[in-house]
Amino acid sequence: MVNKERNAPIGLFDSGVGGLSVYLHLAQQLPDEHYIYYADTLHVPYGNRDSKEIETLTLIAVEWLYQQGCKLIVIACNSASAYALETARRCYPQLPIVGLVPALKPAILASKSGHVAVLATKATLNGTLLNQVITDIALPNQTIVTKYFDPQLVPWVEAGMPENSETAQRLHQQVQGFAQEGIDQLVLGCTHYPFFKPFLLQEIESQQLSMDVVDSGKAIAERVKQLLVKNQLLALPISSAHSGIDSSRTTVNNTNIRPPLIFYASKYDDKLGMLIQRLLGTQIRLQRYC
Numbered sequence: 001m002v003n004k005e006r007n008a009p010i011g012l013f014d015s016g017v018g019g020l021s022v023y024l025h026l027a028q029q030l031p032d033e034h035y036i037y038y039a040d041t042l043h044v045p046y047g048n049r050d051s052k053e054i055e056t057l058t059l060i061a062v063e064w065l066y067q068q069g070c071k072l073i074v075i076a077c078n079s080a081s082a083y084a085l086e087t088a089r090r091c092y093p094q095l096p097i098v099g100l101v102p103a104l105k106p107a108i109l110a111s112k113s114g115h116v117a118v119l120a121t122k123a124t125l126n127g128t129l130l131n132q133v134i135t136d137i138a139l140p141n142q143t144i145v146t147k148y149f150d151p152q153l154v155p156w157v158e159a160g161m162p163e164n165s166e167t168a169q170r171l172h173q174q175v176q177g178f179a180q181e182g183i184d185q186l187v188l189g190c191t192h193y194p195f196f197k198p199f200l201l202q203e204i205e206s207q208q209l210s211m212d213v214v215d216s217g218k219a220i221a222e223r224v225k226q227l228l229v230k231n232q233l234l235a236l237p238i239s240s241a242h243s244g245i246d247s248s249r250t251t252v253n254n255t256n257i258r259p260p261l262i263f264y265a266s267k268y269d270d271k272l273g274m275l276i277q278r279l280l281g282t283q284i285r286l287q288r289y290c
């Protein structure tokens with residue numbers, strides 16, 4: 001039975017910490033909601049795995065979130081969405097499930113040079129969700145789409161993005177390469193990548209390049225909000241659940257009132273704990289759940 005309680009949690013799933021970039025947008029737009037996050041850190045990265053394996057691992061995670069009583073699930077992973085979104089929706093027809101696809105469409109429509117790049121995992125780049133956007137939007141708009149894949153990017157983020165690594169060096173050079181090719185939109189097609197957006201923006205600024213960096217986090221949070229409203233599942237404001245609390249204090253910045261993020265990882269260690277806290281900042285309270 002799908003949970004139709006307004007105050008039931010929203011479930012988020014990613015192979016690792018990447019989906020936290022989506023969670024940050026959700027927490028901003030929907031601060032009264034409760035969230036449960038499942039990170040399959042035992043099997044990260046997914047991007048090099050074959051489609052069947054990605055589908056199996058994703059369905060395990062979705063079932064786990066369903067068992068926690070989630071009212072809506074976000075597959076906050078482009079690679080997992082590419083191979084398991086349709087099946088997950090078929091398995092849970094009553095449950096709203098939101099998946100991710102790289103924000104290629106807005107990038108194509110915003111491009112002045114007619115050349116955009118999408119940075120994603122091998123799995124996402126080969127998946128039908130992305131290639132459908134290329135067929136439906138890029139081709140009719142005569143836009144060239146360069147697909148870029150570096151298998152070290154996800155492990156680099158999971159390792160806390162050390163600046164002195166070869167991956168950072170490659171990324172630095174790659175930004176120059178994109179500019180030389182006339183690319184004016186960089187699409188971050190993996191939920192891990194927004195965590196190095198400040199690094200990219202710094203490169204773009206210091207090299208005085210004209211390039212936008214786009215991701216789908218904000219649009220996904222808007223989509224979740226729409227679905228909650230449509231299904232009458234928006235959480236009641238926390239102030240009304242705790243009598244005597246002034247609703248003007250119930251903001252995203254009020255860490256005392258906002259529910260903590262419940263975080264589950266299939267493999268957890270202290271290093272991961274420190275990384276999560278660094279990525280989320282001090283505003284978010286975390287409750288670990290193993």
Ligand code: DGL
Pocket residue numbers: 014015016018019044045046047048076077078079080121124154189190191192
């Ligand atoms: N955050 C996942 C995505 O959006 C990372 C995939 C991986 O684990 O390789 O695709």
